Amino acid sequence: MARKKDEALHQRRKSEILAGARACFIEKGIHQTSMQDICQRSQISPGALYRYFASKQAIIEAIAAAEQQSNADLIDHLKGAKDPANALLQALPELLDHILDHDFARLMVEISSEASRNPAVQKLFAAIDDQFQHDLNNIFAARRKFGPFGDADHTAHQIFVLLALIDGLVARAANDDLPPREQLEAMLHKTIQALFK
Known part of the structure; x- marks a missing residue:
């Protein structure tokens, strides 16, 4: 019983x-944030912090793992669908909740900035993006057996446009430069339908 409590405390x-760490990264930028900053924000001693994360890079890797899991959850949802485009539309409200969150969007902008000067961060998040794109390509390419949905190159182009659209929305969310949510969701619904028609 005590072990369960300890594990719950550890995870909390x-x-x-x-x-x-996310709050520090958003406020100061990843490059300017120190482990001491994270200690102060998290109200934890340096010794305690290092028991959880050996370095700032380890914290970034944990953030990357959370993003990878979010991608995997969407992939799992699409995998079971006969029509992944329709499944994507069903998942759109939840997807927008995630990517349009102001703090999440600002963090992604900071990560992109850090990746431009830190090869380890660039490699880490590029691998996540590549895997997500690869999985989406496979899912949407497989639907060709249900009808004439184009060749593999066409599918890759569709996925590229979809991901570029998501990236653009994240950037705009970071700057609070978005139309009202209901209007945006309706526009995206039509755009995705047209993209995968």
Whole structure:
């Protein structure tokens, strides 16, 4: 029984540290944030922090793992669908909740900035993006057996446009430069339908 309580405490403390790190990254930028900054924001001693994360890079990797899991959840939803485009439309409200969150969007902008000067961060998030694109390509290419949906190159182009659209929305969300949610969702619904028609 005690082990379960300890594990729950461990996970809660880890989540608190990650939340503190995200807040620091958003406010100061990843490059300018120190482990001491994260300690102060998370109200934890340096010794305790290092028991959870050995370095700032380890914290970034934990943030990357969370993003990878979010991608995997969407992939799992699309995999079971006969029509992945329709499944994507069904998942659109939840997807927008995630990518249009102001803090998430600002964090992604900071990660992109850090990746431009830190090869380790660039490699980490590029691998996540590549895997997501690969999985989406496979799912949408497989639907060709249900009808004439174009060749593999066409599918790759569709996925490229979809991901570019998502990236653009994240950038605009970081700057609070978006139309009202209901209007945006309706526009995206039509756009995705047209893209995968």
